[in-house]
Amino acid sequence: MWLLHPGFIDFVKGIWEEPVAGSPLLVLFLKLKRLRGTLRKWNREVFGNVHQQVKDAEDCVCRIEVAYDQSPNEGAKEELEEDRKILEGVLLQEEIFWKQKSRVSWLKEGDRNIKFFHSMVNIRRRQARVDKIKGADGEWICDPEGVQAEAIIVSRLVGLLSPLVEAEQGAFVKGRCIHDNISIVQEVAQDLNRKTRRGNVILKLDMAKAYDRYEGFSRQLVNRQKSCFVLGRKASLARAHMIGVVTGFPRKTLPITYLGAPLYAGRLKICFFDDMVGKIRNKVAGWKGKLLSTGGRVTLLKHVLSSIPIHVLATLIPPKAVIRRLYGIFADFLWGCSEWGKRRHWVCWRKFCRPLQEGGLGVRLLEDVGLSLRLKGLWKVFTEDSLWSEFFRAKYFRNSHVVLAGVQGVGSKVWRSTLAFKEFLLNRSKWLLGSSNISFWLGNWTGAGPLLDHVDNALQIDLDLRIKDALDEDGAWRQEILDAINSVAARDSVVLHNFAPSGRCDVLAWTPSTGGSFTTKST
Structure with a gap:
């Protein structure tokens, strides 16, 4: 806001350039301290109260407009235009003031939505206050x-x-993600009706307090009214009665809601997503036609509406009909309404989702967002030792390397659709060697893909061979291993790796990202 004042930069520059003696850190501290005090005085005496300036500028424009209506002349017209420019400037200052107070960093100056900023400031104040x-x-x-x-x-x-805190606690702990827990439970639910001796059971526990209250069988205080149990088809009525008596929980059938996402078994139905669609529709109904211009709608669409389904998209693949309903709500909100009803949608939604340089709005397709989030989960399976990673590795990769894992007939629909992009991840990643404990044949450590692809007879090689074990006593590559590689280019890529194993861990780097870390934006 201060940057709009014509003398602000020169004022700050003059204060900052005044000499101060001392060490570099002391000089920086003293200059910042002096600048803070002088800026407070400058704000009070020079910049002034922006709200009062708006009121004064509006009164001035009103007086000039009345005078011009009574006696129109060139001088009065020029004076009116000048005062309107002043009013426009102070209104922009007031807009920036409320934007900074509301901390809504995704709206740009010029889209003057003062009511919206006021409401955001009030919401932030209510949320940020801790009374007890x-x-x-x-x-x-x-x-x-x-x-x-x-x-x-x-x-x-x-x-x-x-x-x-134990690994099962996915929320409220930095570095952990609640989506991991949802995905694991979704996988468990898909096996609910699998044939077992007495039938499978799912216990859904609602903890009244996360850390400070305890109970005998679960070590935490359980809210019995909100907890429940779900039985597979093979479970008997006697078993259901026994579980109900022991736990005191009501019996329910799938689908149920677990951590905000529908938990189901079998075929995924459109009705499972009614709560999510209704939440978005209600959110839009509160905004429509009240606060925002077209530019504001675009920004809210990109940064708020498109983010609401992410919680579900990270763990499920909604039916196409659900995605179409969401796109319809987004389009209605963007085009707005007139006194005759909804405005015509002149451009199909998928064109809006093109990048800005291609004429779109830069809104990401929900299908792409969901896939990016699931790929992030698959990346964690490859690289982390978390509850999520251990579960999926034990279930799907127990007896084989990830490179050899197939897709057909394996696991849930979500897992199969994610694993189908395994090659996409592996081809865009490379192992940075440290201890060299990864597979020589299956790990992409040369940058040319798994060396297994360049072997004539895979049955005659040891797939468990580690890179460090492929070296002889002198640190050179063993000749019989090089001879097994049928591609000259692949063999040369191995020979060029002259290194000695170190104590550092081997790290899988994501090549599209500068820092090597996987991000959903880089997909």
């Missing part, structure tokens, strides 16, 4: 100083939670 907090003794602390002290303790404990 429960102390270690279980008593509520209500005085501001006590609340602040407890909050500081909590913030310092955040970094210590990961090694202390």
Whole structure:
């Protein structure tokens, strides 16, 4: 906001260039301290109250307009135009003020939605206020100083939670993702009706308190009214009765809602997504025609509406009919309504989803977003030792390397559709060697893909051979291994790797990303 004032830059430059003696860090500290004080004074005496400036500019324009209507002349017209420019400038300052207060960084200056900014500021104030907090003794602390002290303790404990809290706790711990838990339970639900001796059972526990309340059989306080159990088809009525008596939970049938996503077995139906579609429709109904211009609608669409389904898209593949319904809601919101009803959609939605340089709005297709999120999960299976990774490796890769894993007839529909892009991930990744404990034949460590693709008779080679074991005592590649590679280019790519195994871990790097880390944007 201050940057719009014509003398601001020169003022800051003059204050900053005044000499200060001391070490470099001390000079920086003293200059920042001096600048802060002078900026406060400058804001009060020079920049002034932006809201009062808007009011004064509006009053001035009103007076000039009345005078011009009574006596129109060239001088009055020029004066009116000049005052309108001043009003436009202070209105822009006020807009930026509310934008900064609301911390809505995705709206650009010029789309003046002051009511929207006001509502965002009020929401942020309500959400950010902590009126009371429960102390270690279980008593509520209500005085501001006590609340602040407890909050500081909590913030310092955040970094210590990961090694202390068990891996099954996916939320509220930095570095963990709740989508992992949802995906694991979805996989379990797909096997609910698999034939077993007495039938399968799913227990859904709703914890009243995450960390500080405990109960005998689960070690945490369970909300029995919100908890439930689900039985497979093979379970008997006697078994269902016994579980109900022991747990006190009601019996339910799939689908049920688990962590905001539908949990189901069998065929995925359109009706499972009614809650998500209704939530988006209600969100749009609260915005429509009240606060935003067309530019504001585009921004809200890209950064808010398109983000609501992500929680579900990360773990499920909605039917095409559900995606079409969402696109219809998005398009209705973007085109808006007139007094005669909905406006005509002159461009199909998929053209809007093209990149900006191709004439689109840069909105990502929901199908692409969902695939990117599922690919991120598959990447974690390749690279991490988390609850998610251990589960899927044990279920699908127990007796084979990921490179050899097939797709047909394996696992749930979500897993099969994700695993179909296995080659996409592997071809865009490369192992950065450290200890060289990865597979010589199956790991893409040369950048040319798995060396298994360049072998005539795969049955005669040891697929478990590690890279460090392919070296002789002098650190050179063993000749019989090089002879098994039928491609000159692939053999040369091996020979060019002159290295010695180190104590560092082998790291799988994502080549489309500069830092080597997998991101959904890079897909």
